[in-house]
Amino acid sequence: MGKRETFPLKQETDIVLIRQRVRKYAEEAKLGIVSQTKIVTAASEIARNALIYGGGGECVVEACSRDGRSAVYLCISDSGAGIADIDRAMVDGYTSGSGLGLGLSGAKRLVDAFAIDSAPGQGTRVELWKWR
Amino acid sequence: MVERIPILKMGNFLLLSIQVDMHDQLALDLQEDLTAQIVKHRSRGVLIDISALEIVDSFIGRMLSHIAQVSRILDAKVIVVGMQPAVAITLVELGLSLEGIATALNVEKGMRRLEKMVDDDMILEPESGEARDISVEAGD
Amino acid sequence: MPASALAELLKTYESELLEEWIGAQRAAGLRSDLIDLDTVVSNSRELLKLLAVAAEQGIDDLGARHWEPVRGMLERLSRAQSRQGFSPSETATFVFSLKEPLFAKIQQHCGAASLNEIWNATRLLDRLGLYSMEHFMAGRETVIREQQESMLELSTPVVELWKGVLAVPLIGSLDSNRTQVVMEALLQKIVETESEIAIIDITGVPTVDTMVAQHLLKTVTAAKLMGAKCIISGIRPQIAATIVHLGVELGDVITKSSLADAFVVALRELDVRLVSRPVLR
Numbered sequence: 083m084g085k086r087e088t089f090p091l092k093q094e095t096d097i098v099l100i101r102q103r104v105r106k107y108a109e110e111a112k113l114g115i116v117s118q119t120k121i122v123t124a125a126s127e128i129a130r131n132a133l134i135y136g137g138g139g140e141c142v143v144e145a146c147s148r149d150g151r152s153a154v155y156l157c158i159s160d161s162g163a164g165i166a167d168i169d170r171a172m173v174d175g176y177t178s179g180s181g182l183g184l185g186l187s188g189a190k191r192l193v194d195a196f197a198i199d200s201a202p203g204q205g206t207r208v209e210l211w212k213w214r
Numbered sequence: 215m216v217e218r219i220p221i222l223k224m225g226n227f228l229l230l231s232i233q234v235d236m237h238d239q240l241a242l243d244l245q246e247d248l249t250a251q252i253v254k255h256r257s258r259g260v261l262i263d264i265s266a267l268e269i270v271d272s273f274i275g276r277m278l279s280h281i282a283q284v285s286r287i288l289d290a291k292v293i294v295v296g297m298q299p300a301v302a303i304t305l306v307e308l309g310l311s312l313e314g315i316a317t318a319l320n321v322e323k324g325m326r327r328l329e330k331m332v333d334d335d336m337i338l339e340p341e342s343g344e345a346r347d348i349s350v351e352a353g354d
Numbered sequence: 355m356p357a358s359a360l361a362e363l364l365k366t367y368e369s370e371l372l373e374e375w376i377g378a379q380r381a382a383g384l385r386s387d388l389i390d391l392d393t394v395v396s397n398s399r400e401l402l403k404l405l406a407v408a409a410e411q412g413i414d415d416l417g418a419r420h421w422e423p424v425r426g427m428l429e430r431l432s433r434a435q436s437r438q439g440f441s442p443s444e445t446a447t448f449v450f451s452l453k454e455p456l457f458a459k460i461q462q463h464c465g466a467a468s469l470n471e472i473w474n475a476t477r478l479l480d481r482l483g484l485y486s487m488e489h490f491m492a493g494r495e496t497v498i499r500e501q502q503e504s505m506l507e508l509s510t511p512v513v514e515l516w517k518g519v520l521a522v523p524l525i526g527s528l529d530s531n532r533t534q535v536v537m538e539a540l541l542q543k544i545v546e547t548e549s550e551i552a553i554i555d556i557t558g559v560p561t562v563d564t565m566v567a568q569h570l571l572k573t574v575t576a577a578k579l580m581g582a583k584c585i586i587s588g589i590r591p592q593i594a595a596t597i598v599h600l601g602v603e604l605g606d607v608i609t610k611s612s613l614a615d616a617f618v619v620a621l622r623e624l625d626v627r628l629v630s631r632p633v634l635r
Contacts, residue, residue: 094238101235101269116538119269119300123308126271130238150492174309185272188308295581299541302576311575318581319548 084145085110091158092138097129100141104156107143111152113214121154121212124189128158128208131185136160136206153194153213161205168198219244221251227328228252228290229321231263241277248281252288258335259328260285263321265296275310282315291331293317295324359471360413360478363459364406372399374455382447388438397448401427413478416485425485432486436493445490449483510536512543519620520549521613525558530565537573544582551620552577555613557588567602574607583623585609587616 085107089100104125108118125141132139139160146155165171174187186208190196193210200206219240222229228251234240248260262278264270270278282292293316297305305312316331318324364371375398376391384394404424411420428449435445453476460471510532515521522540540552554570556562562570574584587610589597597604610616621628 098235098237105268114538116300116303119298119304120307123269123271123304126269126273127308130271130273150495188272188310191307191309192304297580299538299545299576299580302541302579303538303572305579306572306575312579317579319545319550320581323548323550323581 084147086142086144089141089143090138091129091132091141091160094133097126097133100129100143101126103143104154107145107154108212111145111154111214113152113154113212117212117214120192121156121210124192124210124212125156125158127185127189128156128210132158132160132162132206132208136162139205148211148213151214153211156210157207158210159205159207164202164204164206165198165200166202168200172198218247221247223251223255223257226258226332227325228255228257228260229263230261231266233266236267236274236277238273241274245277245281245284249284249288252285252290257290258332259291259293261321261324261328262292262294263296263324264294264301265298265320267298267301270297270301270305270310272308272310275305275308275312278312278315282312291316291328291335293324293328293331296320359464359467360460360475361406361409363456363463364402364409367459368402368406371452371455371459372402374458375402375452378451378454379447382451383444385440385444388440397431409478413474416478416481424482428482428486429489432489433493433496436490437497440490442487442490446483446487449479449486453479506532506535510539512536512540514547514549515553515617516621516624516626518547518549518624519551519553519617520544520547521553521555521617523555523558523613527561528556528559528566530569533566533569537569537576540573541576541580544577544580549582551583551585551623553585553587553613553616553620555588555616556586556593557590557613559588559590559593562593562596564600564602567597567600571602571604571607583608585616585619587611587613 087103089103090096091100101122105118105122108121113121129141132141137160139158139162141159142155142157144155144157146153170176172187172190176187186198189208189210193212195209195211197209198206199208217234217240219230219232219234228248230244230248232244251257252260260281262281267274278294285292294312295318297317316327318327372395376395379394379398384391401424404427408421408424412418415421416425431448432445456475456479457472460475461468464471509526510522510524512520512522520540520543522536524536540554543549544552554573556570570586574586577584585608589609589611608616608619610619
């Protein structure tokens with residue numbers, strides 16, 4: 083297991099910090115510039131969701147490897163209201179707030195593996211992987 | 215945070231270059247400042263340079279669309295210049311195509327195109343056989 | 355305890371074992387063109403030392419922490435050898451040739467327990483040999499992947515047709531991986547050359563599937579976001595039919611039947627006029 087860090091996600095400026103750290107990890111994993119941009123953007127989307135809809139939480143960034151390729155792993159969790167209908171939340175354009183509804187579905191398209199775990203009242207946990 | 219993105223006035227146009235990692239409040243402040251400046255200077259066009267932006271997520275994308283819409287109502291053209299290839303690819307994958315926002319490769323080309331857009335607007339009767347500049351307009 | 359007996363032997367007879375091991379390796383044939391004797395000796399000495407230390411703490415689980423130095427060394431060595439052009443058996447011989455001297459030592463010193471000890475030692479060395487093989491292969495795979503990547507880049511030239519007009523002539527079948535590489539190269543070149551028009555010519559492409567068609571479209575959209583215009587040329591009738599059949603929305607993408615037509619459109623966009631010079635008599 084490689085380097086691992088946990089960041090708080092309590093205010094808007096935390097999103098900026100998370101983006102910078104994810105970029106650093108992606109550079110160290112030798113991801114290409116496009117892959118770097120994709121995972122950073124995905125992190126930004128999911129972190130904003132967790133902050134706005136989940137009332138904040140935390141973000142774990144980890145350097146790992148997958149089938150011999152270096153990879154970046156992210157786990158963003160909140161303890162908010164949770165999502166009742168995950169399938170519906172994953173559809174482009176669906177939003178419970180004022181956004182474009184591209185956060186979850188868009189972020190999923192940007193990464194190589196995506197997992198979401200949520201239930202009403204249980205908060206939401208989103209895991210993202212991007213490898214070389 | 216008291217920092218704000220500076221907006222420069224150049225004749226009829228406003229010029230701004232986003233060079234910091236945008237956080238959400240900064241984006242909201244920028245929208246407000248820009249609208250105020252357009253009205254104050256009666257600007258005809260706004261050039262936004264994003265060549266230093268390493269990512270554009272849906273929030274910043276929405277800010278750009280919002281600025282374009284508000285400016286249109288205030289009769290100012292908006293052009294976004296210098297988007298990095300990786301940023302553009304990511305934005306498309308994310309599902310955003312910034313419909314209706316004019317774009318250019320760099321500040322120089324953007325400025326020329328903005329002048330053209332504003333000029334075109336002033337011509338009452340278009341000349342026939344007039345040389346057309348290359349126009350790149352997303353969607354529209 | 356079997357582990358300590360082996361460890362004991364490795365430690366006590368280190369220099370003898372080393373000498374005989376080198377002898378066994380030379381007998382098996384050394385690639386003197388790829389490696390010199392000094393390196394072989396120092397590698398062998400290092401591995402013997404590490405083995406002795408690790409074996410002291412048990413030889414049953416190679417995944418255990420105390421085997422890490424040995425694993426690390428074998429991994430490094432095997433990866434390096436796969437790059438340097440050693441054959442798999444040459445790499446495996448390094449570990450396996452230790453068997454002969456080690457077994458001889460066990461026979462001399464362990465008396466009645468010899469058979470058992472030899473069994474332990476052979477199991478250990480077999481596993482170490484397999485371990486080096488695994489990493490030899492992993493090294494090969496890395497090389498192959500790197501070559502594939504560089505081939506992808508070579509097979510997709512982006513050329514400048516005119517100041518401000520780029521073209522990518524795509525030839526051969528497109529998979530989504532290759533399409534992605536081409537498209538990234540194209541967008542990068544657009545920035546570098548400040549070209550406002552890019553022509554993607556797919557005359558040489560036999561088939562297009564949904565994924566590829568979508569990649570093409572995404573590229574056109576990305577180029578637009580950057581401030582450049584894409585023209586797709588050379589779409590064969592079958593591909594046109596496929597695109598319609600697949601329901602891929604081409605939107606307002608400009609398509610032209612040939613690269614020449616696309617080039618004319620590009621020049622017109624740039625306001626360049628071509629005139630034929632009157633012939634002087």
